[in-house]
Every structure is written in C-alpha cells, then in structure tokens.
Amino acid sequence: MKNSPHIQDELKDIAPLLSEMDKSQEGFNVPHLYFETLQDKVMNRLAEKPEPEGVFSRFFKTLLQPRYAMTLGAVLVLLLATTLFLRPVENQHTDILASISTEELSSYLDENIDDFDLDLLMENNASSTLDFSDGMNFELNELEEYIDNDFIDQLDDQTLEDFL
C-alpha cells in the first residue's frame, strides 16, 4: 500500500480523522498457500467447463448443419428468384413512360396510329385526356362518340371493309 502525500492531503481537507487512520493493514487474510494454488484451480475450471456458447452462436451452428443449410440455401434461392423475376413489371413500364414527354407520345401515336386499335387506346387511357399537338383536347368518350357517329359515316364502304 502506497501512501501518496497528494492523496493524503486531499483527504485531510475532507475527512481529517480518516486521514490519520492506518490503512496499510486492512485485516484481511487468506488461507495458507491460497495464492500458490489459485492458478491451478482456475486452470482446472477452464479445462472442465468449456466456454458456454451464446444463443446466436448456437443458432448459426445449427443453421450450418447440412440438412438446415440445404433448406436455408433453397429458401435464399427462392427469395432471390422472387426478387429478380417476379418484380412487378408495371412499375418498370410506368417509370419508362414517365420519362417520355406528352409531345413525344402524341407524335408517336400520330405516326403509328395504324398500329393501334381503338379498344387498346381506350383501355390504356380510360381516364385520361389525349393532348394533341395542335391544341385540340378530346376526352376519350368524346372521341369514341365521334368515331361511332360521324367518322364512320364519312367513310366509304371499301375503306370500312378494309378496317373491319
């Protein structure tokens, strides 16, 4: 036991009675040869009791057993396949369409109008308004009405036959 003057001075200020007490002897004793035999006791205990495994360690060891590992592998492959191949396709299309301007779409429709039938156009734009580049706006139902009532009337029989 050291007797640091600095610590003694500090104590003198706080607790003068305590600072005068002899702290070199505390009165604690140990059985004969206690420290000489302690190391053997500790080493024996270490040899007897292997380190207890934690919950996580046991869990992962179980998972790595062949039968569990194969199941786990299959589950992982399924999850991967689900993520890669069953991703909603609509979202991709929506993303792509979102990046095309209305002008570009209108222009494409104008140029390729013959490739679309009316049902398809209506189906994909049920609630939308077609915006034509010349500034004329039509609701789809108005367009349908026009085709049914006026446009068809203007067609000659041969053209109508070709359409049908």
Added chain:
Amino acid sequence: MQTIKHTISDEDIILGLQKVDLQNEAFQQLMTKYQERLYAHIRRMVHEHYDADDVLQNTFIKVYRGIGNFKGESGLYTWLYRIATNECLTFLKKKKKRNSMSIHNENTHVAQQLKADTWFDGNEAQRLLKAAIATLPHKQQLVFNMRYYDEMTYKNISDVLGTSVGALKASYHHAAKKIEGFIRNNQ
C-alpha cells in the same frame, strides 16, 4: 497479505496471450502478477474470503475467455480491474436479491460478518472503517476504495468505471465525508 514483485511486463503478457502455444503460460504469468491486487479489490467489496475467492476465479475465467476482446486501448490492469469490478457488482446484486437487505442494515451485517470471519484479523478501528464503507452505495464504495486504498488517479478510476473525473471527485468527497461522520458517531 504478502506482496510479491513481478518483473514481467504487461506487453510481454499480452504478446504471449495472443499466441496459441504461449497462451496458457502467459495467462499464468498474468494471474501471478495481478492476483493479489485483484483479490484485495474484490475482498473489499464482498468482505468474506470464500466469496472473494469465487469472484476472483470467475474474473480470471472471464479474462481468459475474453482476451480476444482486449484491444489494448486501456492498460491491462485497467481492463482486469473493470472485469473484476463488474463481477463484484454482479455478485453483490445476486446477494442482495437473496438476502433482501437494505443499505441501512448492511453496515451492521458487515461488522458481524467480519467478527465471525476466520480470515479477518483486523482491529476494532479497521472493522469500524469497513462497516462505515458498507453504508455507501456500491458504486461509491468502489470509488472510495480505488482512491483511498489503491491510490489510483481519477483518470484511471474513470477508465475502469466509465464515469467522468468530475463526478468521481464529487463521489469520493461525499463518500469520505460520510465515512468520517459514521466513524465519529460510532467511536
């Protein structure tokens, strides 16, 4: 208790512990070097020799199994002290649960315990001092013991307990005052 001087450095012990073929030998050197200081630290907290023996053995087992976690950021002794301190606190918590003893009668219990202990041969003043320390909360006892008996710097105590230096100074000051008061009232 006798103090044996050990010259092997902490660095050599750590190097040995990190090599599989030298591990056991290095661990025995570590025990030889620190067993008495750690025992004293533990005994001051748990009082009875057989309890201190139990806690010390558990401490060394934890040290052996956790040596891979020792990063060398703090000194080896600080790390050992921290493990021993945690083991003490765990032991005292379990004991308190078993005995459901309040802090108010703990000092009486300690005084009786020391009187009956074959491995305590201190005088009345020493018994009174131990009883006075037992009136403090466990964390405050640790601070007082480390400063008063082990004469550790506040910085080292802070490394062991993870408490700020300012808080430790206040805690030690408060503990010393309370002990002084207890001794004066019971002399």
